[in-house]
Amino acid sequence: xxxxxxxxxxxxxxxxxxxxxxxxxxxxxxxxxxxxxxxxxxxxxxxxxxxxxxxxxxxxxxxxxxxxxxxxxxxxxxxxxxxxxxxxxxxxxxxxxxxxxxxxxxxxxxxxxxxxxxxxxxxxxxxxxxxxxxxxxxxxxxxxxxxxxxxxxxxxxx
Amino acid sequence: xxxxxxxxxxxxxxxxxxxxxxxxxxxxxxxxxxxxxxxxxxxxxxxxxxxxxxxxxxxxxxxxxxxxxxxxxxxxxxxxxxxxxxxxxxxxxxxxxxxxxxxxxxxxxxxxxxxxxxxxxxxxxxxxxxxxxxxxxxxxxxxxxxxxxxxxxxxxxxxxxxxxxxxxxxxxxxxxxxxxxxxxxxxxxxxxxxxxxxxxxxxxxxxxxxxxxxxxxxxxxxxxxxxxxxxxxxxxxxxxxxxxxxxxxxxxxxxxxxxxxxxxxxxxxxxxxxxxxxxxxxxxxxxxxxxxxxxxxxxxxxxxxxxxxxxxxxxxxxxxxxxxxxxxxxxxxxxxxxxxxxxxxxxxxxxxxxxxxxxxxxxxxxxxxxxxxxxxxxxxxxxxxxxxxxxxxxxxxxxxxxxxxxxxxxxxxxxxxxxxxxxxxxxxxxxxxxxxxxxxxxxxxxxxxxxxxxxxxxxxxxxxxxxxxxxxxxxxxxxxxxxxxxxxxxxxxxxxxxxxxxxxxxxxxxxxxxxxxxxxxxxxxxxxxxxxxxxxxxxxxxxxxxxxxxxxxxxxxxxxxxxxxxxxxxxxxxxxxxxxxxxxxxxxxxxxxxxxxxxxxxxxxxxxxxxxxxxxxxxxxxxxxxxxxxxxxxxxxxxxxxxxxxxxxxxxxxxxxxxxxxxxxxxxxxxxxxxxxxxxxxxxxxxxxxxxxxxxxxxxxxxxxxxxxxxxxxxxxxxxxxxxxxxxxxxxxxxxxxxxxxxxxxxxxxxxxxxxxxxxxxx
Numbered sequence: 001x002x003x004x005x006x007x008x009x010x011x012x013x014x015x016x017x018x019x020x021x022x023x024x025x026x027x028x029x030x031x032x033x034x035x036x037x038x039x040x041x042x043x044x045x046x047x048x049x050x051x052x053x054x055x056x057x058x059x060x061x062x063x064x065x066x067x068x069x070x071x072x073x074x075x076x077x078x079x080x081x082x083x084x085x086x087x088x089x090x091x092x093x094x095x096x097x098x099x100x101x102x103x104x105x106x107x108x109x110x111x112x113x114x115x116x117x118x119x120x121x122x123x124x125x126x127x128x129x130x131x132x133x134x135x136x137x138x139x140x141x142x143x144x145x146x147x148x149x150x151x152x153x154x155x156x157x158x
Numbered sequence: 159x160x161x162x163x164x165x166x167x168x169x170x171x172x173x174x175x176x177x178x179x180x181x182x183x184x185x186x187x188x189x190x191x192x193x194x195x196x197x198x199x200x201x202x203x204x205x206x207x208x209x210x211x212x213x214x215x216x217x218x219x220x221x222x223x224x225x226x227x228x229x230x231x232x233x234x235x236x237x238x239x240x241x242x243x244x245x246x247x248x249x250x251x252x253x254x255x256x257x258x259x260x261x262x263x264x265x266x267x268x269x270x271x272x273x274x275x276x277x278x279x280x281x282x283x284x285x286x287x288x289x290x291x292x293x294x295x296x297x298x299x300x301x302x303x304x305x306x307x308x309x310x311x312x313x314x315x316x317x318x319x320x321x322x323x324x325x326x327x328x329x330x331x332x333x334x335x336x337x338x339x340x341x342x343x344x345x346x347x348x349x350x351x352x353x354x355x356x357x358x359x360x361x362x363x364x365x366x367x368x369x370x371x372x373x374x375x376x377x378x379x380x381x382x383x384x385x386x387x388x389x390x391x392x393x394x395x396x397x398x399x400x401x402x403x404x405x406x407x408x409x410x411x412x413x414x415x416x417x418x419x420x421x422x423x424x425x426x427x428x429x430x431x432x433x434x435x436x437x438x439x440x441x442x443x444x445x446x447x448x449x450x451x452x453x454x455x456x457x458x459x460x461x462x463x464x465x466x467x468x469x470x471x472x473x474x475x476x477x478x479x480x481x482x483x484x485x486x487x488x489x490x491x492x493x494x495x496x497x498x499x500x501x502x503x504x505x506x507x508x509x510x511x512x513x514x515x516x517x518x519x520x521x522x523x524x525x526x527x528x529x530x531x532x533x534x535x536x537x538x539x540x541x542x543x544x545x546x547x548x549x550x551x552x553x554x555x556x557x558x559x560x561x562x563x564x565x566x567x568x569x570x571x572x573x574x575x576x577x578x579x580x581x582x583x584x585x586x587x588x589x590x591x592x593x594x595x596x597x598x599x600x601x602x603x604x605x606x607x608x609x610x611x612x613x614x615x616x617x618x619x620x621x622x623x624x625x626x627x628x629x630x631x632x633x634x635x636x637x638x639x640x641x642x643x644x645x646x647x648x649x650x651x652x653x654x655x656x657x658x659x660x661x662x663x664x665x666x667x668x669x670x671x672x673x674x675x676x677x678x679x680x681x682x683x684x685x686x687x688x689x690x691x692x693x694x695x696x697x698x699x700x701x702x703x704x705x706x707x708x709x710x711x712x713x714x715x716x717x718x719x720x721x722x723x724x725x726x727x728x729x730x731x732x733x734x735x736x737x738x739x740x741x742x743x744x745x746x747x748x749x750x751x752x753x754x755x756x757x758x759x760x761x762x763x764x765x766x767x768x769x770x771x772x773x774x775x776x777x778x779x780x781x782x783x784x785x786x787x788x789x790x791x792x793x794x795x796x797x798x799x800x801x802x803x804x805x806x807x808x809x810x811x812x813x814x815x816x817x818x819x820x821x822x823x824x825x826x827x828x829x830x831x832x833x834x835x836x837x838x839x840x841x842x843x844x845x846x847x848x849x850x851x852x853x854x855x856x857x858x859x860x861x862x863x864x865x866x867x868x869x870x871x872x873x874x875x876x877x878x879x880x881x882x883x884x885x886x887x888x889x890x891x892x893x894x895x896x897x898x899x900x901x902x903x904x905x906x907x908x909x910x911x912x913x914x915x916x917x918x919x920x921x
Contacts, residue, residue, distance in 0.1 A: 018281060034165065034200035035193020039358045039408070040440040044850035047358060075193035084191065092187035095816035098824065099663025100190030101358035101408030107191060123600040130859045133850065135358050135409050136663045138823030139858040141816075 005067040007031060008077030014064070023067045024048045024059035027074060035075040035104050039133070046132030049105035050074045056112045075104035078111060086156075087111045090149035091142075098136035106132045106142060114150045118157070122147075161366050161433060163201040163376060167405055167687040169654075172671035174681045178878060181816035184668050185685055186661070197406035198378035199362035199437045206364070206433040207236055209419070209426045210283035212273040212290050213445055214265035217299040217480075217515040217843025221263050221272070225291040229275060232286040236430045239274040243425060246394030252384070252416060252520070254482040256316060259392050259421050265294075266315055266480035266515055268844050269445025276426040276434050299515035299843035303477035304454060307512045315480060315513035322478055322511040323486045325493040327772030329505040329565045336469035336504035340460025344540045348457065348533040349909040351837035353450035353828075355522050356855050359408015361446045362437040365423035372399025373424045378407040380414045382658045383694035392421045393428065397690075400424070404688035410662035411828070412521030412699055413447040416483050444848035448483045448520030449838055451476040451511070453492075453529035457537050465547050465555045469504040470497045470537075470565075474530060476519070478511045483520030485511035490632050490767060491526030494566045494776055498534040499576050499625040500556045505565045507772070515843045521699055523828060524626065524888040531624045532832075532910055535893030539620070539900065549621055549897070550584050553577075564625075567773040570780060573881070574808035574871045576623065579784050582806050582867055583621070589788055589802040589863075592617060603790055603797035605859060614794035617801070620897025622785045624889025628882030629702040629778035633766040636702070636778075639693030640710035641756040642674065642718050644748070651744045653678055653718075656686035659695035659707040664884060665817035666703045670711050672814060677715035678722075679737040693758065701882025704813060705779070709877040710759035717755040725753075762875055779873060783807040783886035785826070785894035788862075791902040796914030798834055798899055803891060804865040810873045810881030821884045823864055829891030831856050837911050 003014045003026060014030040022041075027050070028034045037047035041060045048059040051073035059072075078085040087110050090096070097103050106129060113120055113128040120128065125146050134142060170189075176182035189195035226238040241248060241260040248262060249255040261272045273290050277283035305312050306320040314320055337343065363377035372395055379385050382402050390397045407414070419436040426434040438446045456473045474492045478485035493509035509526075524531075542552035557576035563569050592601075592612070599606050603615060630636040641656040653674045661667045671683040688695075695707045719737070722744070726734045729747045734740035740747075765774040788801040803826055812818055835854040839846040847853045872879025892910060900907050903917055914920075 018279065020281060028200070029202070032164070032202075033193070034197075034202070037197070037359070037408070038199065038437070038439075039360065040850040042440070042849060042851060045358065045440075075191075079192055084188070088188075088191040091191050092183050095181070095184075095820050097184060097187050097190050098665065098820055099358065099407060099409040100186070100195060101197065103190050104193050123598055126858045127600060127606070130857050133358065133855055133857060135356055135411070135828075135855060136824045137820055138825075138827035138856075138864065139861045140823045140864055141820055142858065 001065065003064050003068055005069065006071045007033060008073055017064050019065065021064045022060050023062040023064055026064045027059060033074055033076050037101050037104055039101060046109060047102050047105040049108045051108060056109050075107055078107060085111065086152050087114065087149040090145040094141050094145040094148055096137060096141040096145035102132060102134040110146050114153055118154050119150050161203055163203050163364055165196040165200055165202060167196050167403060169687065170667060170685040172683045172685060176672055177676035178672050178813055181814055182668055182672060184665060185671060186667055195406050197359055197408055198376060199359060201364040201376050201405060201435060203366065203433040206435050207276040207278060207430060208280040208283050209423050209434045209436040210275045210280065210287045211271045211422060212287040214261065214268060214270040214272055216265060216294055216296050217268040218297045219265050219294040220297065221261060221265065222293040222295055224273060226273065229286040229289040232289060234279060234282040235275060235277045235286045237276045237426055238290065239425055239429060244392060247391040250388040250392055250417060251482055252484050253486050257481040267517055274422050274426055276430055301514055301516055301843050303475050303512040303514050306514050307475060307510050315515060320513045322482050322513060323489040324508065324510050325489050325767060325772055326770060327493045327496060327505060327507040327565045329567065331504040333469050333471050333504045333506045337460050340468050341463040342544050343458065343460045344544050345458035346540060346908055348455045348536060350453040350529045350532055351911055352452045352517065352840065353522060353832050353836050354444065354838055354853060355411035355413030357409030357411055357413055360438040360440060360443040361418040363405060363419055363423055364433060364435045365427035366433045367427045367431050370399060372401065373427055374401045375420060375424060376403050376405040377420050378405050378414060380410050380660045380662060380699055381697035382688065382690055384697060385417060385420055386690055388417055389420050389424065393424055402690045404660055407660060407662045410698060411523045412525065415521040415697060415699055416448050418446045440850055441848045444845060448518045450522035451478060451488055451519040451529065455533040457533050459537050459541050461541055461545060465545055465552055467500060467502045467556045470502045472496050472507045474509040476511045476529065477514055477516055479514055479516045479518035481518045483518055485520065488526035491627060492530045493772055494767065495527045495625055496530045497565050498531065498623060499558045499782055501558045501562050507565060516840055517838065517845060523825065524885050527626050528889050531889040532893050535622045539897050550580050553623060554580050566767065566776055568775045568777060572871060572873045573780065573782065574869045576782055579782065579806045583784050583786050583804060586804045586865055586867065592790060603792040603799040604795065609795055609797060610792050614792050615790050616793055616902040618789050618791060618898040618902025620787050620894045620901055622890040622894030622897060624886055625780055625782050626886045626889055627777040628781050629700055629705055629761055631764055631777045633764055635760060636696055636706065637758045637760040638695040638706040638710040639756060639758050640707060640714040641692045642711065642714040644678065644718050644722065644753040646745050646748050649745055650682055651680045651741055652682040652684065653680050654684045654686055655711055656692050657695045657707050657710065658688045658690055658692050659703055660688060660698040662698050664821060665814065666707060668817060669704055669708055669813055673708055673711045674715055677712060678719055679741040701884040704880055705876050705882055706759060706761065710757060712877050713759050714755050714757040717757055718753050721753045779876060779881060781808065781881045781886045783890045785890040787894040787898040789895060789898040789902060791899055791917060793903050793917060796917035800830060800862045800895060802862045802865065805887055806867040806869065807883065807886060808869040808871050808881060809883045810876060811870055811879040812868060813878065813880055818883055819866060822866055822887045825884055825887035826864060826891040827856050827861055829888045830895060832910055833892045833895035833912060835911050
């Protein structure tokens with residue numbers, strides 16, 4: 001089948017898509033955006049988190065056909081050209097990135113959190129990111145990064 | 159022309175400042191946060207095929223026949239291979255070449271690779287693989303490691319017997335005599351379940367056939383040259399025809415020491431003449447790599463009434479599963495570190511590594527020291543309780559100090575005194591008491607499942623001590639190789655650092671640039687992708703890369719610096735007054751010339767353990783971490799919330815504070831996982847929970863805030879005095895958490911992971 005959708009503001013058409021393919025597979029293997037990661041393929045780890053019409057979803061749980069006509073935003077679409085989004089900047093700066101495999105999904109989820117909740121408390125951050133597994137960091141530096149990005153965003157908004 | 163994937167590992171520019179000792183951004187950080195970093199699963203080539211592995215559903219069976227005809231006829235399929243198609247030597251392995259590339263006439267564990275398929279779409283390959291007819295004669299699996307080791311009537315997993323290694327350690331006086339003189343004796347049997355590395359990036363890679371009959375492999379591994387030495391003979395190729403490039407690695411933790419898809423993808427690529435990508439999914443990943451050895455450990459300790467240990471006796475049985483992997487060295491660690499960093503006059507340890515038809519086990523962060531640590535620390539608590547002593551005081555009384563010998567006779571040197579580390583740990587501030595009113599559900603056991611509002615919840619505090627060997631042990635002449643090139647690019651001195659060392663997330667890429675900047679005084683440092691065009695860097699394991707590859711980069715930089723100074727003197731007629739001056743004049747001194755030096759770094763020699771007594775200076779370096787855990791336990795439901803973890807660790811020299819803290823946090827988290835939730839459940843040789851739905855790893859809600867106190871007792875033999883840091887926290891956090899649960903619940907808890915039913919008494 002053919003799937004038409006918008007990814008990071010660009011219209012995309014994927015041809016010869018098998019009906020069983022996920023949005024994640026189409027992104028990674030058909031439209032050349034492998035930033036979203038496949039770590040469990042059953043919605044447990046959050047590594048494939050993308051925005052679908054503005055809502056974070058696990059791209060591995062979305063059938064490719066469900067993306068027809070919709071807008072997807074992936075980790076590749078967070079930065080403004082060369083300028084990193086504050087959450088990306090904070091992840092690098094705070095040491096929240098080690099192997100980095102969980103990072104794309106965590107970034108989208110954390111980006112969504114600080115869009116919705118300007119200055120989240122620690123329990124709010126933990127709850128929001130509870131669906132994103134990280135095996136390297138023990139999460140401390142990820143908390144640091146989200147706090148920093150939220151503070152900078154709040155500062156910039158004042 | 160050789161095909162190059164659309165996305166390949168590239169040179170990394172590092173920040174323009176920051177030497178040894180400073181926190182700096184990772185050179186691969188920006189690529190990783192923008193999704194541009196090329197992991198091994200992200201590689202893509204026009205016209206590439208997908209490889210799939212057919213695995214045995216049985217833990218033990220004879221293979222009567224394999225019929226691939228129907229699979230081969232499936233539209234879209236380009237190759238179906240079995241052991242008959244292995245071009246060269248049909249076996250591989252880290253220490254014993256006991257593992258077939260593809261099963262030959264029998265399978266020894268559930269998930270053993272039997273056949274391979276390459277097709278134009280992964281789903282086509284999977285469906286074709288399902289059409290391969292394997293006629294199995296199913297046999298009863300050998301699953302009891304103790305029986306496999308000691309019962310002479312037990313069947314054999316391999317012809318040469320079920321014991322892979324037995325290593326005794328006999329230290330000091332006679333244990334029986336010491337037992338007679340002990341005032342108090344305690345004994346217990348402990349168990350550790352199978353832990354999985356659960357790295358986030360499943361096994362994957364791309365094999366590209368070369369025009370010379372060789373193959374280009376883009377893979378995620380911990381030790382490229384060890385892979386190469388195993389791959390080339392199986393492919394029947396000389397090593398120079400197997401060109402390896404490290405693709406991005408999504409975590410490792412020991413799970414990438416053994417080969418997974420490397421030979422398989424290369425075989426399919428060589429057969430089809432097309433690039434072949436293999437990517438395991440999570441379920442396959444659970445079968446695609448070795449795990450942490452499960453252990454059954456019988457311990458007995460004796461002490462005098464005033465709190466001095468007089469003997470320790472231990473029998474440690476490690477179930478290595480179907481193939482040897484690194485079991486021999488895991489046994490060496492468990493034996494040599496079997497009673498921890500304590501001064502005990504009489505010691506007898508017997509550690510066994512055993513073949514069974516359970517999942518193969520090998521390297522995982524902590525490597526044999528983790529299992530023993532849970533047992534000896536539990537024993538320390540038990541003995542302290544029997545003597546009516548505070549657990550910290552009892553440990554301090556018996557702590558080995560620098561100058562004291564371990565069980566192997568090896569003397570502790572140049573490291574923080576354990577008693578002082580414990581003192582500092584105990585003095586660290588405690589988290590606030592639980593607020594009985596106004597509590598946040600998210601901070602209670604059970605969390606937002608709303609299982610308690612505080613009723614039945616008790617707080618506990620526990621301590622744990624762990625000692626880990628750093629670098630490879632037991633006489634192995636370990637080394638790493640680094641190439642450092644200095645040239646003028648765009649008028650600016652630029653250094654390229656090239657090694658084959660695996661960056662698995664730990665931050666070695668950052669450190670290599672920091673070392674080059676410190677040693678050569680330049681701003682601009684570039685890190686070349688890791689490949690086998692430079693000599694072996696050894697494994698990214700045993701907490702060794704800062705020491706070994708850090709050491710190699712340092713000596714290569716020193717060689718470059720020497721030539722830089724010599725050139726300065728030749729051209730300007732005097733030696734430079736300082737490194738800064740030499741660098742300042744580099745553009746004119748060096749011109750178009752290039753200084754390019756490659757150096758190997760070896761650590762001091764170690765000794766093999768005596769096969770009868772275990773006595774030896776077997777370890778390169780030793781490192782201690784101590785943890786304090788504070789937990790809230792719902793004793794009625796058996797749910798645990800870890801409130802805080804505090805740690806004191808001696809790292810010799812802080813090379814990069816940010817990376818170091820990340821290692822301690824991450825190592826601590828894996829120890830928490832083992833304490834509370836992580837276990838591959840096996841029944842009759844079959845894995846029951848190969849998914850992230852059923853194999854749980856800690857989430858951000860499970861991890862508490864961590865408090866760190868990092869000490870720098872320099873080791874004069876190590877580069878910059880550093881001490882490997884990645885593994886020790888994985889040891890000590892587990893027993894500390896379990897001790898805290900015991901403190902809260904009053905239960906004995908002799909097995910990890912501790913499950914709710916162990917606490918609530920429903921098991």
